[in-house]
Amino acid sequence: MNSHTNKKCLGIQKNRGAVEFLLMNEESATESHQERPHDGAPVPFSEANVKTRVLLVASGKGGVGKSSVTTNLAVALSKRGNDVAVIDADVWGFSIPRMLGITEPPTVIDDMLIPPSAHGVRSISMGFFAEEDQPVIWRGPMLHKALNQFLTDVAWDEPDFLLIDLPPGTGDTAISLAGFLPDSEMLIVTTPQIAAQSVAQRAAFMAEKVELEVKGVIENMSWFTGDDGQRYELFGEGGGSALAEKLGVPLLGQIPLVPTLRAGSDNGNPVAADPSTEIGSIFAEIARVVEEDLKPSKRRHRELKIN
Ligand SMILES: Nc1ncnc2c1ncn2[C@@H]1O[C@H](COP(=O)(O)OP(=O)(O)OP(=O)(O)O)[C@@H](O)[C@H]1O
Numbered sequence: 001m002n003s004h005t006n007k008k009c010l011g012i013q014k015n016r017g018a019v020e021f022l023l024m025n026e027e028s029a030t031e032s033h034q035e036r037p038h039d040g041a042p043v044p045f046s047e048a049n050v051k052t053r054v055l056l057v058a059s060g061k062g063g064v065g066k067s068s069v070t071t072n073l074a075v076a077l078s079k080r081g082n083d084v085a086v087i088d089a090d091v092w093g094f095s096i097p098r099m100l101g102i103t104e105p106p107t108v109i110d111d112m113l114i115p116p117s118a119h120g121v122r123s124i125s126m127g128f129f130a131e132e133d134q135p136v137i138w139r140g141p142m143l144h145k146a147l148n149q150f151l152t153d154v155a156w157d158e159p160d161f162l163l164i165d166l167p168p169g170t171g172d173t174a175i176s177l178a179g180f181l182p183d184s185e186m187l188i189v190t191t192p193q194i195a196a197q198s199v200a201q202r203a204a205f206m207a208e209k210v211e212l213e214v215k216g217v218i219e220n221m222s223w224f225t226g227d228d229g230q231r232y233e234l235f236g237e238g239g240g241s242a243l244a245e246k247l248g249v250p251l252l253g254q255i256p257l258v259p260t261l262r263a264g265s266d267n268g269n270p271v272a273a274d275p276s277t278e279i280g281s282i283f284a285e286i287a288r289v290v291e292e293d294l295k296p297s298k299r300r301h302r303e304l305k306i307n
């Protein structure tokens with residue numbers, strides 16, 4: 001680890017091993033952790049009158065398809081004409097650049113990072129600063145600071161949607177982001193396994209702990225359609241609706257197991273880019289539901305609040 005002092009801007013020292021400007025010395029990281037989020041640079045999305053809807057994509061356990069759902073939902077929302085951005089908050093297991101097919105690193109203008117984009121979606125990720133096979137080890141304060149920089153040192157402007165892909169589990173990342181973005185909406189991804197009982201409890205517990213509102217559940221890996229045209233429910237059935245019922249929120253959609261989705265995630269061709277396919281149309285419908293049916297009510301219009 002290096003002994004560089006805290007750099008204001010991400011990315012500038014890419015050629016020296018770009019991770020180093022995020023892995024600032026622990027002293028300064030610890031100091032910044034002790035600040036309240038709003039004591040530092042203001043987080044643009046948490047200010048009044050900002051139109052951006054922030055969607056945190058979470059799950060009770062790993063490997064259920066959070067990153068795939070984040071990527072494809074972002075592309076589907078963009079296809080609907082929205083300005084969409086994605087923050088890959090999984091700093092250990094980043095996957096968004098590969099899934100979106102972004103190969104260019106961010107550029108720097110006036111100490112701000114300009115996020116690269118693909119399929120109409122702008123994104124920032126540790127993947128732009130670390131090599132894929134390079135372990136990234138974070139202490140809580142460093143993680144907190146890095147997430148803050150993803151929000152404040154990137155020239156996001158004011159997208160219609162900012163999707164945030166959370167790491168598996170219910171840890172520090174969600175707590176930090178909930179502090180920075182108290183108005184964000186949480187979407188929970190789950191599989192159809194009815195063992196979702198404990199997952200439900202964990203997901204609900206996390207949302208409650210960070211005081212965020214769960215807006216809906218997305219069931220992934222719901223079925224596989226064989227060559228015989230039959231649907232096989234490889235991971236059981238009912239987990240998504242059971243979780244949604246338990247949390248008192250709608251089930252926003254069911255996504256089948258589709259080899260093209262996996263392949264598209266691996267090579268940067270998200271299936272949602274083509275809404276004419278069956279899987280593309282499923283993401284298009286989830287995007288419609290998120291945009292229209294879950295449209296926030298007056299709670300977000302803080303300018304209307306009478307003090
Ligand atoms: N509906 C699907 N059909 C086919 N493959 C899928 C589907 N959903 C996810 N996958 C594949 O499953 C793997 C795990 O998905 P993904 O990385 O999106 O999960 P995750 O919840 O983000 O994982 P982690 O908890 O590790 O962050 C990936 O290889 C992805 O391509």
Ligand SMILES: [Mg+2]
Nearest residue numbers: 066067090095
């Ligand atoms: Mg992931």
